[in-house]
Amino acid sequence: xxxxxxxxxxxxxxxxxxxxxxxxxxxxxxxxxxxxxxxxxxxxxxxxxxxxxxxxxxxxxxxxxxxxxxxxxxxxxxxxxxxxxxxxxxxxxxxxxxxxxxxxxxxxxxxxxxxxxxxxxxxxxxxxxxxxxxxxx
Amino acid sequence: xxxxxxxxxxxxxxxxxxxxxxxxxxxxxxxxxxxxxxxxxxxxxxxxxxxxxxxxxxxxxxxxxxxxxxxxxxxxxxxxxxxxxxxxxxxxxxxxxxxxxxxxxxxxxxxxxxxxxxxxxxxxxxxxxxxxxxxxxxxxxxxxxxxxxxxxxxxxxxxxxxxxxxxxxxxxxxxxxxxxxxxxxxxxxxxxxxxxxxxxxxxxxxxxxxxxxxxxxxxxxxxxxxxxxxxxxxxxxxxxxxxxxxxxxxxxxxxxxxxxxxxxxxxxxxxxxxxxxxxxxxxxxxxxxxxxxxxxxxxxxxxxxxxxxxxxxxxxxxxxxxxxxxxxxxxxxxxxxxxxxxxxxxxxxxx
Numbered sequence: 266x267x268x269x270x271x272x273x274x275x276x277x278x279x280x281x282x283x284x285x286x287x288x289x290x291x292x293x294x295x296x297x298x299x300x301x302x303x304x305x306x307x308x309x310x311x312x313x314x315x316x317x318x319x320x321x322x323x324x325x326x327x328x329x330x331x332x333x334x335x336x337x338x339x340x341x342x343x344x345x346x347x348x349x350x351x352x353x354x355x356x357x358x359x360x361x362x363x364x365x366x367x368x369x370x371x372x373x374x375x376x377x378x379x380x381x382x383x384x385x386x387x388x389x390x391x392x393x394x395x396x397x398x399x400x401x402x
Numbered sequence: 403x404x405x406x407x408x409x410x411x412x413x414x415x416x417x418x419x420x421x422x423x424x425x426x427x428x429x430x431x432x433x434x435x436x437x438x439x440x441x442x443x444x445x446x447x448x449x450x451x452x453x454x455x456x457x458x459x460x461x462x463x464x465x466x467x468x469x470x471x472x473x474x475x476x477x478x479x480x481x482x483x484x485x486x487x488x489x490x491x492x493x494x495x496x497x498x499x500x501x502x503x504x505x506x507x508x509x510x511x512x513x514x515x516x517x518x519x520x521x522x523x524x525x526x527x528x529x530x531x532x533x534x535x536x537x538x539x540x541x542x543x544x545x546x547x548x549x550x551x552x553x554x555x556x557x558x559x560x561x562x563x564x565x566x567x568x569x570x571x572x573x574x575x576x577x578x579x580x581x582x583x584x585x586x587x588x589x590x591x592x593x594x595x596x597x598x599x600x601x602x603x604x605x606x607x608x609x610x611x612x613x614x615x616x617x618x619x620x621x622x623x624x625x626x627x628x629x630x631x632x633x634x635x636x637x638x639x640x641x642x643x644x645x646x647x648x649x650x651x652x653x654x655x656x657x658x659x660x661x662x663x664x665x666x667x668x669x670x671x672x673x674x675x676x677x678x679x680x681x682x683x684x685x686x687x688x689x690x691x692x693x694x695x696x697x698x699x700x701x702x703x704x705x706x707x708x709x710x711x712x713x714x715x716x717x718x719x720x721x722x723x724x725x726x727x728x729x730x731x732x733x734x735x736x737x738x739x740x741x742x743x744x745x746x747x748x749x750x751x752x753x
Contacts, residue, residue: 368442
C-alpha cells in the first residue's frame with residue numbers, strides 16, 4: 266500500500282475529484298486489457314482480476330467504486346460474488362457482463378443489489394455510460 | 403457554402419432507475435416478479451398499472467433486463483411530461499423544417515429504442531389524435547418522421563404504464579379501444595405499498611443506507627416508534643413518498659438516530675388512540691384492526707403471549723393474534739443489516 270495516500274487524499278479539495286477505481290473481473294486477459302484501456306482513456310483507474318477469488322483475496326474490494334464482472338465465471342459465480350460482497354457490507358454497484366440466457370439469474374441479481382447488465386460483445390459507448398451512471402449513485 | 407446536417411437527439415433522461423434494486427419479499431411482490439419472468443422472454447407488449455410511486459419504471463426496467471434485449475437500449479418517455487404538440491415529434495422524430503422551430507433533424511424515441519425496449523409512462527395521457535399513430539407502430543413496427551415520407555422499420559418492445567383506469571377511459575371515449583387491447587396484452591398490476599406492508603422495514607433500511615451514504619451522515623438506529631409509524635401510515639404516495647420521508651428523516655437525524663419524520667397530524671390520524679371513536683383517514687376495517695393491534699403490541703412491548711401480552715389485552719388467543727398479524731403484515735421491527743433498531747422499549751424511552 267502507498268502510505269502517503271490516505272493523508273494525501275484528505276488534503277484534496279472536495280471538488281477536485283480523484284480518479285475513481287473500477288475493478289474488472291474476466292478470465293480472458295485480452296478482454297481485461299481492452300476494458301482497462303477503455304476505462305483509463307475515459308479518466309478512471311482500473312484494476313483487472315482473472316477471477317472473483319483473486320478479487321476477493323486482493324482486499325481491494327473495499328476501495329473499488331464500481332465492479333465490472335462476468336456473470337458466469339468458473340469458480341465463484343457472479344451471483345455468489347454479489348452475495349459475498351453484500352455479506353461484507355460492501356454494496357458497490359456491479360455491471361454484469363452476460364453472454365447468454367439466465368433471465369432468472371438476472372432477476373435474482375436485481376433483487377440482491379445495484380446491478381446493470383451488458384451483453385457480450387460489450388458496446389464501448391454503452392459501457393462507459395453505464396459506469397458513469399453507476400458512479401453517479 | 404456547404405451546409406452540415408445537424409441531428410439532435412432527445413436529451414438523455416437521467417439514468418435514475420438504473421442500478422436500483424428490487425426490495426422486499428412479500429407475496430404481492432413475488433407474484434409481480436413471477437409475471438415479469440414469464441413475460442420478459444417474449445416480445446409482447448406489457449401494460450404496467452399501479453398507483454403513483456409504486457415503482458412502475460423499475461419493473462419496466464426489470465422486464466427489459468431479464469429479456470433478451472438486456473444489452474440494448476432502454477428508452478423511456480413520460481407522455482404526461484411532454485407538451486402535447488411536441489409529443490409526436492418526441493415519439494417519432496422530425497425532419498429539419500417539418501414545422502416552425504424544427505431547426506434540425508431529430509431522432510424520435512422509437513428510433514432510439516430500436517432493438518431494445520421503449521417504456522412509455524403515463525400512456526393514458528397520449529392525446530386521441532396521436533393514438534392511431536401509436537397503434538400503427540405497435541402493429542406494423544414502422545413509422546415516418548414528421549415532415550418525411552420515408553418509412554422507418556424498427557424492432558421495439560413496448561412496455562407501457564399508467565396510473566389511470568384505461569378501461570374507463572375507453573368507455574368514456576377518451577382512449578381508443580383498439581389501442582387499449584393492443585397495449586393490454588399482458589397487464590401487470592403493481593400493489594400499493596399499503597398492500598405490502600411487510601416490505602416496509604426492508605425498504606426503510608435500504609433508503610436509510612442510501613441517503614446516509616449520500617449525505618455522509620451516519621445513522622445507526624431506527625427507533626421502534628419511527629419504524630412503527632412507517633408501518634402504520636397509509637402511504638398514498640407509495641414507495642416514492644416513503645423514499646422522500648426517509649430522506650427527510652436522515653437530514654433530521656441526530657446522533658445517529660433516525661427520528662419519525664411523519665408530521666404529528668399524520669401520526670395522530672393514523673394512530674387512533676384506544677378511546678378515540680372518531681374514524682380516521684382512509685379507514686377500512688383492516689386499517690383499524692391493524693392500528694389497534696399495533697398499538698396494543700406497542701403497549702405490551704411487543705410481547706404477544708402471557709398474561710401481560712397483547713393477545714390477552716385484546717381478548718384473543720395467542721395463535722389467533724399471530725395469524726392476524728401475519729395476515730395484516732405486522733411484524734416486530736427487526737434489526738436490518740448494518741442498521742440496528744435501537745433496542746429501547748417505548749416505556750423506557752419516555753421516562
